[in-house]
Amino acid sequence: MDSRHTTCPSLQGRHILLGITGSIAAYKAAVLCRLLKTAGAEVRVVMTPLAKQFITPLTMATLAKNPILVEFFDPENGAWNSHVSLGEWADCYLIAPATANTLAKMATGVADNLLLTTYLSARCPVVVAPAMDLDMFAHPATQANLATLRSRGVRVVEPEAGELASGLTGKGRLAEPEHIVEAVTRLLVPTAKSLEGRHFLVTAGATIEAIDPVRFISNHSSGKMGYAIAGELAARGARVTLVSGRTALACPEGVERVDVLSAEEMYRAATEAFAACDGAVMCAAVADYTPEQVSATKLRKGDGELVIRLRRTHDIAAELGARKEGRLLVGFALETDDEEAHAEQKLARKHFDFIVLNSLRDAGAGFRGDTNKVTFIDRTGREPLPLLTKREVAGRIVDRIEKLLK
Known part of the structure; x- marks a missing residue:
């Protein structure tokens, strides 16, 4: 290590x-x-x-x-x-x-x-x-x-x-x-500015999809992993644009943060920022579906069931993958079953250079906590890491980014 x-x-x-x-x-x-x-x-x-x-x-x-x-x-x-x-x-x-x-x-x-x-x-x-x-x-x-x-x-x-x-x-x-x-x-003890002159996009946190002015659909992401990556990239001299869903975290030093709420807002901010970047790390937990219609007033409880029709959101990672043109793209996969198979499919489908897999079945991994247990997967193989703090995982991810850039 x-x-x-x-x-x-x-x-x-x-x-x-x-x-x-x-x-x-x-x-x-x-x-x-x-x-x-x-x-x-x-x-x-x-x-x-x-x-x-x-x-x-x-x-x-x-x-x-x-x-x-x-x-x-x-x-x-x-x-x-x-x-x-x-x-x-x-x-x-x-x-x-x-x-x-x-x-x-x-x-x-x-x-x-x-x-x-x-x-x-x-x-x-x-x-x-x-x-x-x-x-x-x-x-x-x-x-x-x-x-x-x-x-x-x-x-x-x-x-x-x-x-x-x-x-x-x-x-x-x-x-x-x-x-x-x-x-x-x-x-x-200033660190070596090994990424000076580089510009990266990082997405982090959860998106919020409104149902009405009171209720919404979201997930448990705290943003800690993405914020740690943004901070590590900035510490090594990179310019970092952090497109962030709702979180309680402070913006890492030296990072430019763009706050968004919905998957649509994150899509627009991420695609706009990516045009000027050398690469991107897609760490946000973005909603795959959003309500087809958003009520302008609070939905009242009725006698029967309530059915909310959902439509697909933009696939931000796939969109950036289609626009790569030689740029670096790193993805995340949080899985609960057939983890490696799903991650490998996502790697190919979205044109990632490598993907970071974490499983909710691993103790200490996933949402909210300060630790994570991940596996790096690319087209040459897999590299499992032990349980580390999210800051340590961020360091390993940026190490791998630096090797690919060289």
Whole structure:
């Protein structure tokens, strides 16, 4: 297995200043610190006073192998913790988790604790990973503060959607430590731009086919696999147009996203974008059928059965396959039975260069999860892969794309 897709590139010798604020997600800072150390970084930790209520300085000192800094000076001996020196020492100042309160103070220049004064003194790149309840994250004040910080060069690792400490479900959960480390690594250890000058189309997510103003037909796709592929292509220097159905995911850094809802909208956006591309990866879960008629008003419950006539949608992949003209085309097949036979038929019918097969019968594969188990199939044979994260699968897919382009 290529280690490039199982561990982050080395942070050997890099100085990471890890800031921890008073969030319930502070417990994840322990895993984050361990991953940074494993990647070879030297880590120093600065905490807000409230952060100590969620994770102990002893835990973080043990993992960082450095004393934890909270106050401006040690009242026992008067030793001064210089925020200026901390900012000069760091190659990257990573604040994770970053609460709404800390983000607001960073945006307005408030400096009432060591973590914030260090931010104002830092000359190095700054990365924040927000964590808060969904309504706090969506609030216009928080979004305005994040926009201000971005305009000043602060990198934001978007929070993820899921179950929150409040019991609600939505966007606001701290990004997984592995994803945060990847963001820091991309910032400090730029990858080779092996696809610079190339332009790719990626489709991702589920389409939505309206029945009436209230109801629709869709599927369980989260878009995670397609977004991972788009991010990997962009990280290697490609220009990426991501045509996306509805999803809760943040757009990968450096990717141009075109939002669509229906299969018809995705067809129009994908065929238009493909004309200027070197290739495409068709990862979206597109509806094969759509209601023949869409009611302008909500359909009412009657005494009898309701019959909805469906018509075929455009086959986007087949249409692009017919227009290939020497360009690269990668497809996906999600199957439940006779998997390889169905995938091979699809490979030939739609003129793919290779197809990525996943079976819903494989544990850990398919929709919504963060892992996938796939088999690459082309006209020369099959290459089954073990269970990997979707980011690792994306790396393997882009590796294969690079080989075909050469």
